[in-house]
Amino acid sequence: MNTVFYTTLESPVGTLLLAGDSQALRMVSFESSKHAEPPQADWKQDKAPFAEVIRQLRAYFRGERKEFDLPLAPEGTEFQLRVWNRLRTIPYGETISYAQLAERIGNPKAVRAVGLANGSNPIPIIIPCHRVIGSDGSLTGFGGGLPTKKMLLELESKQLSLL
Template sequence: MDTCIINTPLGYAKISGNQDGISSVTVLDSEESPTDIIPEVLEDCVYQLQEYFDGKRQQFALQLNPEGTEFQKKVWNQLAKIPHGTTTSYLELSKQLGDIKAIRAVANANGKNPIWIIIPCHRIIGSDGSLTGYAGGLHRKQWLLEHESPYKQQRLF
């Protein structure tokens, strides 16, 4: 498994993967030294993430290989279908997966998403429109949603 550390507007991120695909992209809460030489199998991921942060990419074209249960992978596949610049709720996601009663399991799988940004778990909000829990911190979730919003405005506070 190859890994690298990159600097992003939201802190340092660790990317892991191999010839079978990207297995994880995680945001770090500590300062790390960015990797000097990016492993070849991770170069495209680093490039596409940079394009995303530069506002030049809305969809990723990467081979993904996250580890998880069949149910988790089903949830992550559904998350990947949420269009850039839009949000949905756990309830709606549960409905799309065909089981409204699975809302807690869907929320749990969402929270275990190992591929930050590329599998866009940040696009899940509360049914009332509120920001809900986010493993990377609500400040990052808010930043990502504002970054993807088609309606740009200055912050008031």
């Protein structure tokens, strides 16, 4: 495997840990989360590989970017990758339910598995798992916490700037 680089980004939703190699982003982690991924001992701290990621995230938080155009390399099972790829098709400012997401991947009975895959998304915000809500419209689990999920959805629905 290539050298893994990491850096942090101060954002309106807290400190984000970014990790990836020279080719693609592999992880965005909320440092405040109980599931936060600390940098591994063999990772190298370097902001340079993340210049474009940081530029696009900052534009997103200012309400100036609705889609991300970044090389991504999330690691997961074939099923997880299918779910994560489908998440990327949910338009900015819109939400869908876990049941709708299961239908969109062609497996309507896999609602629980879709929820687990959604919760395992290693690149939140950019792979917009925050756009998936309960079938009753309720906000459900999010690695960055429900207040963060609510903030991201409000940013997108009102197109307000968080910066």
